[in-house]
Each structure stands twice: as C-alpha cells, then as structure tokens.
Amino acid sequence: MTTLNNYEYYQQRINNFLTVQLDKLKVNDERLLAAMRYGLLIGGKRMRPYLAYTTGEALGADLHDIDAIAASIECIHAYSLIHDDLPAMDDDDLRRGQPTCHKAFDEATAILAGDSLQTLAFDIIANHKFSQNAQNKQVELIRQLINAAGYQGMCGGQALDLAATNSEVDIASLEKIHSLKTGALLQASVLMAAECVVDIKAEHKAALAEFSQHIGLAYQVQDDIIDITSTEEQLGKPAGSDVAANKSTYPALLGLQAAKDKAENLFQQALQALATLPYNTQSLADFATFIVKRNH
C-alpha cells in the first residue's frame, strides 16, 4: 500500500476521527459499544476512506468535510461486514486475521452492533459541522449514502449474492451483484467527496461516476482473482473461500487469464475517465493501479 500518496496519513486520520465519533456516544451498554468499536476499528485497509480523501484532495475539497464522508461510508462498510459474517449469512470465523464480531462477542451483540453502526453512519453526516462549501449538502449527502447502502445498493447486492450462491449466474448478473454489493459504496466514496466541492460541474461528476464504477468493478474482479491466487496468511482469512462457498466469481466464469484481462480493461477505462478531468488526478490513477495490482 505504500505506493499510495499519503496513505498512512489518511489511514491514521480516519482511525482517529472514527475513534472520536465512538467516544462521543453516551455509554449505555458497554458490551454493545465494545462490539461496535471492535467491528469499526480492528484493522481494515480503509480503502473507501482513502478513496474519499484522495478524491477530495484532488478536487480541492475541505478535508474536514471529507472526514465525515469517509467515516460514514466506513461505518456502513463495517456494519455490512459484521452482518455478512454471521452464521446465517457467510458464516465466517475470521476477518482481517481476527475473530469475526459474533465470534469475539456473540450473535445478538453482533446484529445490534451492525444495526447501531448503520445508524452511526447517518449520525456522523447529520451532526458534522461542514464547511461553507458543503453546509447545505447534508441532505443530499445522506441521500447518496442511502442509495449506496440500502435495498437499491449494497443490501440489494448482498441479497442477490446470497441468491446466486450454489447456482451459476451469467456475467451480466455477476456484474450487477458486484456493482451493488461493492461498487455502490466505492462509488459513493468518490461522488460524496465530489459533492463537497464548490460548483463542481455535472460533466466532471459524470466522469468521476464512470471512473468509480470501473474501479469498483475492477476491485471485485481482483478480489476474486486474489481469493484463488493468494495465501491465507496474505488474506487474513482462508484462501479459496469463494470456491468453498460455491460463489460465482469472474475467474470461475471467465477463466483466470480472461478475468485478469477484464481487470486490466476496467483499469484502462478508469484512466480514460480521469483524463477528461481538469484536476491533478495522479493519486486517483495511482489508486486504480493499486486496485488491479494488489495481491491481498
């Protein structure tokens, strides 16, 4: 990850900001708060926050505004992982090399921790002191987060993914699943950050939408590739878990080489979208490179 510009800085920044958000909560049930903290702060590459920050930086947004964008999206991501790991869903014991939330605590607490983290995501945006750039954008930002997170976004994608397990789907269905399940939140990281830029043009938002759509899909294709080419040690969870879970993947549908070609193709399309923007987008191009070159 060290090739990403300011990566460690932004990772530290979001961890600090998330810690402050949790510390603000009045203690009701300590165990529930501990489970929320565990799910939100134990490791995590912070890809979505990084993407939000680096987009904001490239476009000249106020990074204090991006704190709330990045944190709200990471709360949604964290809640989805906690729920996805539950026995009734993917039934995973390990996440980021550590026991999953329901293993470290219990199922009931994990369900409630996920529920509370979803609420916290909206809390962070609704209660953030945005700069003048974005202070009238709270409702619009909440709308974008809703679209990315709910039935029409991530939750819908997870349901389609569960429905597709144990059955072979075609490539169009697989793309729909991933554009909702993974792509929507990655795209929101870019577009919500762009929303905090004063007077950003519609055509530039459209180019950023295209960029983020391509890298969102590339991210998932690469995820599928590394699931079968990496080791458990690299992944922090068992390798080959998609195959073991009878999930449709790009390598399974296309073959490994064609999946790699697809990732490369998406990468090139992402770069083309960036090239139309009148901003210095080198760090976003680097992010796209990182997405398709990473091996864990």
Added chain:
Amino acid sequence: MTTLNNYEYYQQRINNFLTVQLDKLKVNDERLLAAMRYGLLIGGKRMRPYLAYTTGEALGADLHDIDAIAASIECIHAYSLIHDDLPAMDDDDLRRGQPTCHKAFDEATAILAGDSLQTLAFDIIANHKFSQNAQNKQVELIRQLINAAGYQGMCGGQALDLAATNSEVDIASLEKIHSLKTGALLQASVLMAAECVVDIKAEHKAALAEFSQHIGLAYQVQDDIIDITSTEEQLGKPAGSDVAANKSTYPALLGLQAAKDKAENLFQQALQALATLPYNTQSLADFATFIVKRNH
C-alpha cells in the same frame, strides 16, 4: 382501538403511504423486497404512526409532512421487530399471529430486510417533499430519528434488555431499558411531528417531551401487565413469554397491583403535561387512556 379518534383513517393512510414507498424501490432482489414488505405491512397496530398523526393534527401540522415522520418511525420499528425476533435474539416464531420474518423467509433474508428497512427510514425523510412548514427541517428530523433509533436509543435499549435477561435488575435499570428500547421511538413520534409545526415554542416541546416520556413508559408497564393477564389469542403470540424468557418486568419487580398503580400514575402525569399546552389535545389524552386501558 375504536375509541381513538380517526384511528382507522390514519391506519389506512400509513399503510397506503408505506406501500407507495416500497413500490418506489427499483426491484433488485425480489425475495428481499418481499421480506421487507412482509415485515412492514403484515398487520401491526401502527401505534407510533397514529401518535405522530394525532400529534400533528392537534398542533396544526401539515399531515403530508407527518406521512414521512410516521413512515420513517414505522420502518425503524419494523426493522427492530424483524431483528429482535431472530433466533440469536428473542427467537420468536410468531409476530402479530403470523410467522416471524425469518420463519416466513430465512434468517439471512430477515437480517437484510431489517438492514434495508433501517435505510428506508432515512430514505423516506431525506427524499420526502415537505411543506414550507418543515422543508428546512430534514436534517433536524433525521437527527431526532437517529437519537431514537441508534446506540443512544432503541438499539442501546435492546442490548441492555438482552444483558438483563436471566438476571434480576432494579426498577431504575428497568426504566432505563424501556425508556430507550420502547420509549425513544414513541417519544420521537410526538416530537418529530411537533418539529413540523411552524414556530412551536420550546416550552411546548418540553411539555410534549414529558407527555411522551410518560406514555412511553406507561406503554411498557401495560405491555408487561397484559403479557401475564391476556391470552395467546388476544396477543397474537404466546402469553407469558416474558416470564418464559426470564425477562425482568414491572409486575415481577413490583407485583401486579403496584405495576397497575404505576401505569395509572404515569397516565396522570401524562395528562398533567398535556394540560399545559394551548392546543386541543383531547385525542392525545384519549391515546394515553388507550395505552393504559388496553388488554392486548
């Protein structure tokens, strides 16, 4: 319920409005949407929507604004019931005389239906066309819903309730559990409706906060009472389920008569709070009466 003013009208109104909200969603996974519909529309007394509407009516709010308030709160309530009924939580097979969501569908779908209904709650407020009275209130309304629903409200109360199961808690702890688990959303039904009234005075909001706090607690005391005094047929779920689940209840802690006295006392305090308001609050008084007189 027929003693409540306009009860059938408001029940029909919220059911229609909720149906429209679900119909607006672009179909992704039909099974998930069906589970959301099931959890949201199958029966339910619609107490919270009724309370929001009748508050809005008493205070002269635009009822089109209250549609969104009532619907968002009911989505939070419905999601919480779906998750609370899960095997890892209260493990209930019946709700409103019908199979619970995870019985009618499956656990994974029920988890996702709850998650998506939480998002839908915020969706409804963020995307509603409010009247001029309330059009600048969306962020404030979302904040109030967050406080009622999340870690500092309903979710925190549910966690405290789970922690208290199988152990005897004192009356102060029991009140805290219920003020969060049940009271927060009932109070939000009143206060969010009041927020849609132009120039409502702080002292009147305070009186409504007091009223709703008392009836919220009275609701729970009465719920505990009817759990041991009503039949399965009246309840639509097994009677005595609190006792069977080793839950602390007001009758268990205070004795049945003292619990009844407490409900009556809370009822009187609620009426006193209403008496300070310069509105015709008869329908709110009737609601308070209903709360403590109902037997199912």
